[in-house]
Amino acid sequence: MRHRALPGALLALMGLTGQAALSGCQAPQRAGSVVAPSPTYPASVSSDRPELLAEDACAGGGGQSFTEVDCADRRAAARVLARYNGPQASGPRCPDTTDFVLHIAAVDHGDSEEDSSPEGYACMRNLRPPHPGDPGQGGGPLTVTGDCVYAQRDGVVKETACDGSGAHAPEYRVTDEVTTRDACPPSTDLYVQVGGGTPVGCARRLT
Secondary structure: OOEEOOOOOOOOOOOOOEEEEEEEEEEEOOOEEOOOOEEOOOOOOOOOOOOOOOOOOOEEEOOOEEEEOOOOOOOOOOOOEEEOOHHHOOOOOOOOOOEOOOOOOOOOOOHHHHOOEEEEEEEEEEEEOOOOOOOOOOOOOOOOOOEEEEEEEOEEEEOOOOOOOOOOOOOOEEEEOOOHHHHOOOOOOOOEEOOOOOEEEEEEEEE
């Protein structure tokens, strides 16, 4: 994931049906800088349940669309770890183990509350590996302790796999998540905006 200066960035695409979209967001920033959006994936979600993708529900598909399915269905690919109403930018942070985020547009059929659903987002975890949201894997919608980044250009860094298996070698590793930059260890070389209750990630140079 790319990262540029202080504010966190979020990229979202509306789904093919106008009901949902999938997106990741992430935010490292360096001693002066870094935050940018992770890859965004289109998604469509359909369901006759009152709330689309409630907690512990599952979705199947990938690539161009995701559809809510029974978790026992062979098509099931990911489970909802948490589901929140409202825009993600102002809502609660997804759990650290989130692999990707589905953004759900409001659905209003007017004549039936049961067929309507508010705007929201679902924090998703793949049912099977890989898990890009795990620390050090080089992907996922969040930056967490254990993740690595490299300098893409001046003032901009991007997440990459810590084991060197990605296209770019890791240059920094996030070692702590704290409330303010002053709380980072003296050895900190890079400040990473991670959001949540401890919004500053402290990263050390690896190379």
